[in-house]
Amino acid sequence: MPNPYAPRPSGAPGPDPDEVEAHRASVAAREHGDGPDPATGGRPGRPPRRPVDPEAARQGTRLVLWFGLLMLASLLATALPLPWRLGGLAVVGAAVVLGVRALRRTWRAGVRGTMTFALSAGLVATLGLGATILAVIPVWDVETERQDCMDRAITLTARSSCQKAYDDAITAWLDSLSR
Known part of the structure; x- marks a missing residue:
């Protein structure tokens, strides 16, 4: 097998210009995300993400704000004296409903990443606060x-x-x- 890195002997045929151009085009397409992905065996890569809908994202962030405020209110409700502490369950329920609605709305708007993680963590924390309030009943x-x-x-x-x-x-x- 000849060494592919060795210089060509004089008079040896060079690479086919059509093959060189096709190779350059496939490399350029991969760099721009348009061509086949070599990591997936030549199959096309993931489809491009759809852009974020600004109006839906704005409505989702409004729900996120209300969810955060209700989550804070449920945290404060755990410090209330006993008969009033159970009223915090209503606040927790409202926070969970708003948190789920905010998560769905931001997901549909195309917002991903930190927002999704923060909403999920907030929902888990709110459910934990609800469990803390319920633990007092027994x-x-x-x-x-x-x-x-x-x-x-x-x-x-x-x-x-x-x-x-x-x-x-x-x-x-x-x-x-x-x-």
Whole structure:
């Protein structure tokens, strides 16, 4: 087999000009994304992405803004006293609905990448906040006792004794579940 990198001997036939031109055209087409993709075995590459629809993207970002505000409100609802904390479930539900609508609208508009990831992560976080609010229901009595104790506590020692009593009550509740 001759060395392809060795210089041609004088008088040897050169490459066919038609083949050289076809090779140059295929390389140029691949560089511009128009030609066959060698990584896929010569099959054409992915179709070009459709452009982002600016009006639909604007409507989607408005939903993203409302979703973010409701997500923040659901985070603040976890710090409310007990009867009001359950009202945060309505805020979580509204945030999830708006988050899904925003995700669908931005996806249809052609917006991809960070926006899709951020909306998905926000939806997961909101569902986690909802689960946190719901987790209080089985230990309602223990939580209300802790809340009342903390309201009456003035000193740090009293607050730490409230927290210790709460921890002991939760441990006893968990032990009663395992039996």
